Amino acid sequence: MTSPLFRPLELGPLQLPNRIVMAPLTRSRSSQPGNVPNELMATYYAQRASAGLIVSEATQISPQGQGYSFTPGIHSEAQVDGWRRVSDAVHAAGGRMVLQLWHVGRMSHASFHADGLPVAPSALSPDAQVWVMGKDGVGRMQEAPVPRAMTLQDIHAVIGDYRRAAANAMRAGFDGVEIHGANGYLIDQFLRTTSNHRRDAYGGGVAQRTRFAAEVAAAVASEAGAERTGMRLAPYITQRNMDCPEIVPTILHLARQLDEIGLAYIHLAEADWDDARHVPETFRRELRRAYQGRVIVAGRYDARRADAILQAGLADLVAFGRPFIANPDLPARLAADLPLAELDPTTLFGGGARGYTDYASASVAHALLPTP
Incomplete structure (x- = not known):
């Protein structure tokens, strides 16, 4: 019997040849200055175009949204042009790709902000680190500072940034967009009582804490089309001071709102954190009742x-992350039950082609083996 991984699927207007998704993977290879996508990135993604769907690495919607060095943006014309080269390369290789829209909120570093202060729902430390390139040219994990609390004007401005970023992504030729609402970044920070202590329309009860995420989703969908928009969520993470006792009912409430907006999919990030909790089947079934669109798990x-x-x-x-790094032809390897190559962890962030575009497909790797 054919594995369900290799059955085709409709995702909004997209016809996917299989159900294998390349998960978003930060690799920090954009060109400087300007955080501009480049030809190396186009090659990298095109190599992986056999995925049913590629979700790009997280891409900041504005300079304020950046939290790590060398991550690409989607707010300048140079970035739009760079991403157009990437989407063209993926389409030429027969693939489908959406761009992940990202604002890190408090998960940032002073060096990315004129006043040294990231923004967040509340002035609470994430007690976490971000990867920053030093003046000596060496990337290191550095502490994220305590952010400043966003004003209502800030909130409305960021929603506008999401809207413009979605429009830019579609101009760049993507098949859709994914809103990053997971893993302790800005949208996730609004959802949780541990990071959101506001007492206005964007904090307090469940309806108030989901308001920002729902307004972002509506703004993005108005540009990209709801049928081409997804959102990534991570209800069971606890790192980055995000262990919220109310997060599950909050996520389910948001899922009902996303269903009303008509988003094409929800992407659940789960179980790739050392402290990750088991995702109970009861939650998965409750999510299915709350939300009628497609569900991706990773x-x-x-x-x-x-x-x-x-x-x-x-x-x-099902989305696969790290396996796609060292196995550009991952669907073929899974279909043939071939062993998977191991990635080089020293080349994950920053650098050039080594550990990025130089991993061989299974057929090439086999051809390079010595003749017995």
Whole structure:
């Protein structure tokens, strides 16, 4: 019997040849100055175009939204032009790709902000680190400072930034967009009582804490089309001071709002954090009742676990992250049950082609083996 991973699927207007998604992976290879996508990135993504869907690395919607060095943006014309080269390369290779829209909120560094202060729903430290390139040319993990609390004017401005970024992504030729609402970044910060102490229209009860995410989703969908828009969520993370006792009902409330807006999918980030909790089946079934669109799951899945969750009807697609780094032809390897190559962890962030575009496909790797 054919694995459900290799059955085609409709995702909004997109016809996916398989249910394997390349998860968003920060690699910090953009050109400087300007955080501009480049030809190396176009090659990297085109190599992986056999995925049913590629979700780009997280891409900041504005200079304020940046939290890590060398991550690409989608707010300047040079960045739009650079991403157009990437989307063209993926389409030429037969692939489909959406751009992930990102504002890190408090998960940032003083060097990215004129006043040294990132923004967040409340002035609370994430007690976390971000990867920053030093003046000596060496990238290091550095502490994120305590942010300043956003004003209502700030909030409305950021929603506008999301709207413009979505419009830019579509001008850059992408098949859609994914809103990053997970892993302790700005949207996630609004959702949780541990990071959102506001007592206005954007904080307090569940309806207030989901308001920012819902308004962002509506703004983005107005530009990209709801049928081409998804949102990534991570209800079970606890790192970065995000362990919120109310997050599950909050996520389910948001899911109902996203269903009303008509978003094409929800992308669940799960189980790739050291402290990650098990995602209970009860939550997965409650999510299915709250939200009628497609569900993507991501988090240390292998082919066996992916098949099982698809067969159970608890997800429609499965995203693979790190396996795609060293295995550009991952769908072919999974289909043939071939061993997976291991990535070089020293080349994950920054640098050039080494550890980025020089991983071989299975057929090439086999051809390079010595003849017995």
